[in-house]
Amino acid sequence: MPMPTEERVSQLVAGLVERRGFDLEDVAITAAGRSQTRVKIVVDNDSGVDLDEIAALSFEVSEVFDEAEDFGETEYLLEVTTPGIDRPLTAPRHWRRARGRKVQVTLRSGAPTPENSDRFDARVGAATETEVALVLGGKRKPHRVTVPLADIDRAVVQVEFSPPGAAEMELAGGVAPGRPEPGATEAQESVAASTEGIVE
The missing domain is CATH 3.30.300.70 (RimP-like superfamily, N-terminal)
Structure with a gap:
């Protein structure tokens, strides 16, 4: 059978x-x-x-x-x-749980592009049912933008081998409760x- x-x-x-x-x-x-x-x-x-x-x-x-x-x-x-760790983020709950993580984001065609490109890396901040805060600029020039979830075509959590910068983590609001810190052991x-x- x-x-x-x-x-x-x-x-x-x-x-x-x-x-x-x-x-x-x-x-x-x-x-x-x-x-x-x-x-x-x-x-x-x-x-x-x-x-x-x-x-x-x-x-x-x-x-x-x-x-x-x-x-x-x-x-x-x-x-x-x-x-x-390399799971795609497809629902609002996935974004909440990924707070503090680095993601590669691909925007849908025609969506406004915060980084002059429809594909970029960002750190996940606070998320609601309709939008997510993303920290751009990495360790050197971190700044936060808000992107509607409907504008995101694909987003995948990235493996990190070194700890993120303190300023970008502060802008992201830290790591979601119960989740490990980004860095060498997260794989x-x-x-x-x-x-x-x-x-x-």
Whole structure:
């Protein structure tokens, strides 16, 4: 029996994820060898996620899979994780959680360009449901502008290998609660727990 679709897996886990206080960010199903399937569930919340919370959620998701008849006897590897550092920012909550992070922004065609270019790097400041403050100029000449979220075509968090400047971080309003400081260790930010099993 084939694995259920990503949409079906989302339906199976959405209520549990929400009750645990998380947002379900993504579900991906891929082959993991000849006879095994990988089910990856990506979750996040505004206060950050630790390994114990992820492990508990992974256990509960496994129980949901065990009870579902959709899986038959399919062997699977379940991975419950948080978004990686290079995640795109596509919703207002993503911008809130990325405060203090460096992002590469691409504006939609025709949008006003604060840096005389429709593609630029900036540090994320405070965000609302409709707009975001961006700190431009880097360490040397930091200054803040406000950009409507509707004007942003794409934005991706960038990996940083050195700490940002104090002035740009002050303009950004610091790092969002529960998130690590930008710098050399942030490439390891994602938190994950894995479970293997055969659903019977």
